[in-house]
Amino acid sequence: MTDAQKLTHVDAAGAAHMVDVSGKDVSARRAVAAGRLDTTAEVVALLRGEGVPKGDALAVARLAGIMGAKRTPEIIPLCHPIGLHGVSVDLTITDTGVDIVATTKTADRTGVEMEALTAVATAGLALVDMVKAIDPAASIEAVRVLRKEGGKTGLWERP
Template structure:
């Protein structure tokens, strides 16, 4: 077992994917911003958005997916063919889910994870004046499809 992003001398590199086939690849990641019930009430009327807060986080997540190669040093700059970010307010947190698709030579797990993290940070920013103790938690890949390794789903 070894880390492909490090060469035999331990130096970081962007792994060459030029021999991999271009194909449709999809990844879904999720996470949750934990906050208080009172804050959830400020963000929503029941499960409906109240004002721009959820839209702001959704846009931040979609734009964050596009910034992945700028942020993650060894990620490939690739074309993205679709990004969707879902926000589900729950009793004491907002559940975040992002699905990203490409037709390129490498998977998009990092793009999906970055979308979730940036959407979560954007929520954090909006609620921090009223809940400085909010926590972004459980940012993780749920599923990936396509590419040579095929489908992976998170074990329960």
């Protein structure tokens, strides 16, 4: 097994540890993650007409996603605290729910894909909270990294 195939957050004895990134170069890094809220046609109609009883669900979800990205190292135990230089959360209403895409940027020693994933998940959770009175079965689906750039890996895109 090569070093690239080993789990980086597990030491030789199998114990979890935080990876030492102090020797890495600072570089521009960017990640894009996506997911979706799956819900009913009734909720979609309310989202399109700004009729969700709790208020502007999309604005709440967008802010929740940004806040989630900023708090990632507080909820993912081995994630490094990094300086985020940009976070955007884009929400697109579809016929069956809401597509969520988050983009995170930094200039640091480690990537920002966990922040992008957390932004998507947090935005999705906020949407569930906003619509659960109308659709208690609303769910977050397919949270995944689409693209990451920077660092020694360079560009990676989901096939």
